[in-house]
Amino acid sequence: FESFIWTIPVILVLESTGSCITCGKVEYRIGDECCPMCLKGHHVHSHCTKFTSIPVCVLCIDSTFLDEPSGKTTCNNCTTCDPGLGLKVKQPCRPSSDTVCETLEGFYCLDPTKDGCRAAQRHSSCKPGQYISHTGTTSTDTVCSDCPGKTYSDGSLTSYQPHTECEFLEIEPGTPWLDSECGVASLPTAGFIAGVLIGVLFFLIASIAGVCLFMRRREMERREIMRTRQNLDPQIPKQASPDQEIPMLSGGTGKDSSPRHSQGLHIL
Known part of the structure; x- marks a missing residue:
């Protein structure tokens, strides 16, 4: 019984000692062991043990990633750039980095990140x-x-x-x-x-037409006056052409060919 009583403090001391174990910055704790972290882009497949000092790490696949060293057993899902939120892919997802989104044309970012945007809204x-x-x-x-x-x-x-x-x-x-x-x-x-x-x-x-009609009427009136004068004085010759000789009036029987001046002869 006395040996049992002494065993209890030893167990408590060992447990307290285990709980005080501090792992390094690039290690993670699993039980009483400090295991090295897997590199970014990889997750832990199996932890280290007392017999194996390093864990088994595998690459992130199927649109998953881990962007920093860790002791995680699963990778994070890649972000989807939703066009319904005004986003499009700026940089595709990789095992060691998440998808980087940017705004669509006609949108502005509401929730910016270091390299991109998580949510956008259409311009007013x-x-x-x-x-x-x-x-x-x-x-x-x-x-x-x-x-x-x-x-x-x-x-x-x-x-x-x-x-x-x-x-x-x-x-x-x-x-x-x-x-x-x-x-x-x-x-x-x-x-x-x-x-x-x-x-x-x-x-x-x-x-x-009026001018022509007026001139024609004047011409007709002049001709009418000529006909009237000829009827009154038959000796008045008709209108002659410019090259036609005008006969002189004779005072005799027509045999005397001596020229005489005509009296009162007017050619219109």
């Missing part, structure tokens, strides 16, 4: 009447600003645009989201121009 869309004052990046959201007076933007422009100043007629005034709508009713149209040209043409034709 500006409303009609606003313009994009700062374009969104992979790390910052889009910044929208309201259009000042007499300017507009449909929400997709990177700068506001001034309203168009209508030269003739403004059908609809401009708004912060729409440009002014100008009319063309007061502008000379093709039909109007054609009508003016046709009117001018008819006026010219009518004027020429």
